[in-house]
Amino acid sequence: MIKEKTDGFTLLELMIVVAIIGVLAALAIPKYRDMIEKSKEGATKGNIGAIISSIAIYYSDNKGAWPDDISANTYAKYLDRIPAVKVTHPDGGTQLSGNSNTVDMPNSGNNGNGNAYGKYKFKANTDGWRYDPGGGGVWINNSQTDSAGVDYTLYGYQ
Numbered sequence: 001m002i003k004e005k006t007d008g009f010t011l012l013e014l015m016i017v018v019a020i021i022g023v024l025a026a027l028a029i030p031k032y033r034d035m036i037e038k039s040k041e042g043a044t045k046g047n048i049g050a051i052i053s054s055i056a057i058y059y060s061d062n063k064g065a066w067p068d069d070i071s072a073n074t075y076a077k078y079l080d081r082i083p084a085v086k087v088t089h090p091d092g093g094t095q096l097s098g099n100s101n102t103v104d105m106p107n108s109g110n111n112g113n114g115n116a117y118g119k120y121k122f123k124a125n126t127d128g129w130r131y132d133p134g135g136g137g138v139w140i141n142n143s144q145t146d147s148a149g150v151d152y153t154l155y156g157y158q
Contacts, residue, residue, distance in 0.1 A: 033090065034147060040086040040098060041146050047083035048138065048156035051129070054079040055136050066136040071103040085128055085140055087152065093144045094126075102128035104141055 009017075051070065058067045058078045067075050071082055081101070088098040104126075130141040130153075140152040150158065 037088065037090060038147055040088060043086040044140070044152075045155050047086065048129075048140070050083060051079065051138050052156050055138065059136060066133050068133050069103070069105070070131050070138070082129065085142075087140070087142075087146065089142070089144045089146075089152075091147075094142070096127050096142065100127040103131050104128060105131060105133065 054075075055067060055070065055078075058075065059065065061078075067078075069075065070079065082103055084099045084101045085096065086098055088096045126141050128141050129138055131138045138156065140155055142152045145151055
């Protein structure tokens with residue numbers, strides 16, 4: 001007499017479980033990616049706040065003079081290192097590195113290769129920061145938008 005086993009799962013039951021896990025993963029992965037990018041946006045906003053604060057301290061210490069270059073060694077007393085732009089803009093457009101701490105200085109006038117920030121121009125869709133030594137303004141050197149549709153150049157000025 002052969003005794004039937006009743007332990008374990010059938011192949012059909014296992015396939016159903018795998019299919020359910022696959023559907024849940026397909027729903028969760030995009031949400032996880034969005035959550036990671038939103039945290040990078042928050043970190044970038046915090047970083048620009050630190051830069052703006054250090055510029056304001058420099059301005060008050062130097063009797064109303066803006067720093068000539070915030071990435072220079074002479075500025076290290078106010079900010080030991082320039083923090084990175086953490087955003088990556090994963091949804092189309094130019095992908096950003098998420099770790100650039102370069103600082104570009106603007107050119108005045110309209111040379112046709114960027115958007116206006118006051119009288120200064122910035123290169124569209126590049127990585128890092130942009131600093132205006134004429135007015136102490138600092139912004140992300142990129143004209144793309146974040147997950148809420150806010151232009152990166154407005155971070156710190158919203």
